[in-house]
Amino acid sequence: AQSVTQPDIHITVSEGASLELRCNYSYGATPYLFWYVQSPGQGLQLLLKYFSGDTLVQGIKGFEAEFKRSQSSFNLRKPSVHWSDAAEYFCAVGPNNAGNMLTFGGGTRLMVKP
Amino acid sequence: DAGVTQSPTHLIKTRGQQVTLRCSPKSGHDTVSWYQQALGQGPQFIFQYYEEEERQRGNFPDRFSGHQFPNYSSELNVNALLLGDSALYLCASSLGTGAASPLHFGNGTRLTVT
Numbered sequence: 001a002q003s004v005t006q007p008d009i010h011i012t013v014s015e016g017a018s019l020e021l022r023c024n025y026s027y028g029a030t031p032y033l034f035w036y037v038q039s040p041g042q043g044l045q046l047l048l049k050y051f052s053g054d055t056l057v058q059g060i061k062g063f064e065a066e067f068k069r070s071q072s073s074f075n076l077r078k079p080s081v082h083w084s085d086a087a088e089y090f091c092a093v094g095p096n097n098a099g100n101m102l103t104f105g106g107g108t109r110l111m112v113k114p
Numbered sequence: 115d116a117g118v119t120q121s122p123t124h125l126i127k128t129r130g131q132q133v134t135l136r137c138s139p140k141s142g143h144d145t146v147s148w149y150q151q152a153l154g155q156g157p158q159f160i161f162q163y164y165e166e167e168e169r170q171r172g173n174f175p176d177r178f179s180g181h182q183f184p185n186y187s188s189e190l191n192v193n194a195l196l197l198g199d200s201a202l203y204l205c206a207s208s209l210g211t212g213a214a215s216p217l218h219f220g221n222g223t224r225l226t227v228t
Contacts, residue, residue: 004156032213043118043204043219044157051214090156099211101147101170104156 002027002093004105012111013081021076021108023091032094033074034102035065039087047089050074061085086112116141118207118220126226127195135190135223139207146188147217148180149204157204163188164211192225200227 003026013019025031032051036044048059055067065076074091088109092102119138127133139146145164149157159172163182182188186207192199202224206217 036219041221043221044206045219046216049216092156094213099162099170100145100208100213100215100217101159101162101172102157102217103159106154106156 002031002095002103004091004093004103006089006091006105006108008108009106010109010111012113014113015083016080019076019078019081019085019110021089021091021110023074023076023105024072025074025091025093026072027093027095030069033065033067034092034094035059035063035074035076036090036092036104037061037087038090038107044090047076081110081112083112083114086110118205118218120203120205120220120223122223123221124224124226126228128228129195129197131195132191132193133195133225135192135203135205135225136187137190137205137207137220138187139205140218143207143209143218144186145208145211145215146182146186147206147208148188148190149206149219150174151202151204151222153201160190162211169211195227197227200225 005024034049035047050067088107090107091105094102147162148160151157162170166182177193179191202222204222205220208215
């Protein structure tokens with residue numbers, strides 16, 4: 001069975017500082033990987049996705065993520081955080097051969113200090 | 115272009131009652147998936163509907179059932195409500211069920227069971 005672990009429940013960074021959110025997955029083959037963001041009272045918005053090819057993927061809002069097969073990781077990064085980035089971030093894994101239902105991690109809540 | 119819309123936004127029910135949640139997919143989408151997001155957790159896959167049939171199902175009891183209509187909209191029904199059913203219920207739509215078909219989420223229905 002596939003699973004996703006986000007080790008950091010809360011992270012606080014200063015505005016303008018760099019950000020890295022960790023994600024580790026368990027899956028028998030190379031999965032499809034996703035990062036979503038959820039603002040309070042909102043649904044989930046897709047930031048970026050990895051299916052195959054270049055292991056560094058670019059997303060919206062200046063985010064990027066790197067797939068590392070050897071570490072079973074798909075960490076999300078941003079070089080300079082803005083106050084509007086404060087939200088909950090979810091990593092998710094989907095099967096690459098059997099539909100598009102996703103398994104989500106528990107999420108990381110990002111707080112941004114002025 | 116309307117995105118995924120869900121109704122109602124909030125709902126309060128009593129233990130043992132039944133509830134119906136509704137979802138209209140994004141224009142052009144034909145597949146609807148439902149997720150349950152308990153407080154402080156990531157979303158969990160309930161089931162997916164395509165061509166008016168349940169195609170995939172997560173680890174949820176039979177008290178959770180659904181329906182998809184010819185216009186692709188969908189309902190989620192939960193019978194014999196338990197306190198533990200209190201959660202944000204998210205609907206996601208996609209074009210097809212393929213692994214590479216991204217999910218577009220609505221803002222959810224917040225269900226409180228007292």
